Amino acid sequence: xxxxxxxxxxxxxxxxxxxxxxxxxxxxxxxxxxxxxxxxxxxxxxxxxxxxxxxxxxxxxxxxxxxxxxxxxxxxxxxxxxxxxxxxxxxxxxxxxxxxxxxxxxxxxxxxxxxxxxxxxxxxxxxxxxxxxxxxxxxxxxxxxxxxxxxxxxxxxxxxxxxxxxxxxxxxxxxxxxxxxxxxx
Amino acid sequence: xxxxxxxxxxxxxxxxxxxxxxxxxxxxxxxxxxxxxxxxxxxxxxxxxxxxxxxxxxxxxxxxxxxxxxxxxxxxxxxxxxxxxxxxxxxxxxxxxxxxxxxxxxxxxxxxxxxxxxxxxxxxxxxxxxxxxxxxxxxxxxxxxxxxx
Numbered sequence: 001x002x003x004x005x006x007x008x009x010x011x012x013x014x015x016x017x018x019x020x021x022x023x024x025x026x027x028x029x030x031x032x033x034x035x036x037x038x039x040x041x042x043x044x045x046x047x048x049x050x051x052x053x054x055x056x057x058x059x060x061x062x063x064x065x066x067x068x069x070x071x072x073x074x075x076x077x078x079x080x081x082x083x084x085x086x087x088x089x090x091x092x093x094x095x096x097x098x099x100x101x102x103x104x105x106x107x108x109x110x111x112x113x114x115x116x117x118x119x120x121x122x123x124x125x126x127x128x129x130x131x132x133x134x135x136x137x138x139x140x141x142x143x144x145x146x147x148x149x150x151x152x153x154x155x156x157x158x159x160x161x162x163x164x165x166x167x168x169x170x171x172x173x174x175x176x177x178x179x180x181x182x183x184x185x
Numbered sequence: 186x187x188x189x190x191x192x193x194x195x196x197x198x199x200x201x202x203x204x205x206x207x208x209x210x211x212x213x214x215x216x217x218x219x220x221x222x223x224x225x226x227x228x229x230x231x232x233x234x235x236x237x238x239x240x241x242x243x244x245x246x247x248x249x250x251x252x253x254x255x256x257x258x259x260x261x262x263x264x265x266x267x268x269x270x271x272x273x274x275x276x277x278x279x280x281x282x283x284x285x286x287x288x289x290x291x292x293x294x295x296x297x298x299x300x301x302x303x304x305x306x307x308x309x310x311x312x313x314x315x316x317x318x319x320x321x322x323x324x325x326x327x328x329x330x331x332x333x334x
Contacts, residue, residue: 006200013204038224040306040315042241047301054225054248061252067226068248076255083255087262087287121251123261149319154267155256157318159227159247164318 030069032058067161073117095119100136101172101179110172110179224315229269232312235304242306263287270312 032055035041041048054068061080064071075081085093096119102111118127131151132139139151146153147163157163172178227247235242250259259265263284266272272284279286280297288294295302313320 009200013200016204032225033223038228040224040228040230040244040310042305042307045241045301045305047299047305051302051305052249054246057252058248070248072251081252083251083253084258085255087258087293091262093257121256123257126257126260126267147318147322149317153318158269158314159251162226162318162321164322 028059028063030059030063031055032069064161066165067159072160073120076120094124096124102137103179104137105170107174109167109170109174111169112172112178113169226316228315230306230310230313230315231270231274232306232310233270233273234275235306236308240300241304241308242310242312243303244306245303269314 032053034053034055035048035051036043041051058068058070061070061072062074062078063069076083085091096115098115100113100115102113105111128134131154132141141151145151147157149157152169153163156169161168225246225248229245229247230242231245232242260267265284274284276297278284279289282290285303286297289303290296
């Protein structure tokens with residue numbers, strides 16, 4: 001059967017949109033402020049001309065909707081960047097692959113904390129035992145404290161994706177299949 | 186049959202409208218300027234001693250460094266506290282190879298004689314993390330005032 005004109009047209013629209021979202025240059029509307037206009041760099045500094053503007057580096061990295069507009073975890077995993085893990089040869093580079101499901105979230109979806117994404121960037125000692133106790137459920141954190149820069153808020157809201165991205169952490173709907181998964185440590 | 190054709194035409198027109206709007210959105214998105222007076226997310230201004238000694242405060246761009254180093258290099262190996270301004274850094278320590286000096290020694294990164302590359306903030310800028318959620322949600326009016334809007 002010959003496809004109708006309407007179906008053909010829809011296929012064409014799908015193709016155009018599909019291609020445009022695949023081409024980074026076509027769909028990328030990200031903008032970064034230049035160092036001259038960012039409000040903190042001194043315009044009279046002669047070295048301003050030789051510094052790299054954020055857009056030069058960040059436009060090459062996978063997009064995100066907030067923060068630096070860069071999905072840093074993806075950038076690392078997919079090899080866009082290869083940041084060093086250590087300066088000293090004796091440093092033990094530790095990565096832990098386990099998830100923690102946090103269920104005390106009032107009415108919001110549960111929080112799924114991925115150790116892997118965090119330890120690919122950070123060392124255990126950055127969080128344990130100072131900010132978070134190792135024993136699951138024993139750290140009395142809440143959003144008031146986090147919004148004031150404690151616990152997760154030490155990084156999220158300052159350098160890791162901002163605290164306005166609620167569903168990135170609160171990612172497991174209550175009563176979903178994932179919500180009944182056993183909690184690993 | 187006639188009725189069916191009409192329906193098809195109607196659908197076509199809706200699709201066309203959708204296509205036009207989406208193209209418009211994509212094209213216009215490329216020309217929209219977001220906010221002209223905002224520092225990059227995570228830029229830290231460090232002004233523990235700079236103003237007092239007549240140097241420009243330091244700007245530490247997190248984005249530039251995390252392309253090259255994972256957080257753990259500075260925040261675990263080198264002992265940088267997470268809190269902005271929470272490290273008692275001074276030039277003597279840096280020249281001795283502590284803090285920034287672990288890399289900014291002419292071997293891994295450029296060395297300390299390039300003062301202006303770090304000491305690059307407008308004099309009087311206080312120690313803070315720029316574009317932080319706290320800065321945006323708690324004191325958005327102050328931030329707007331500070332950026333002259």
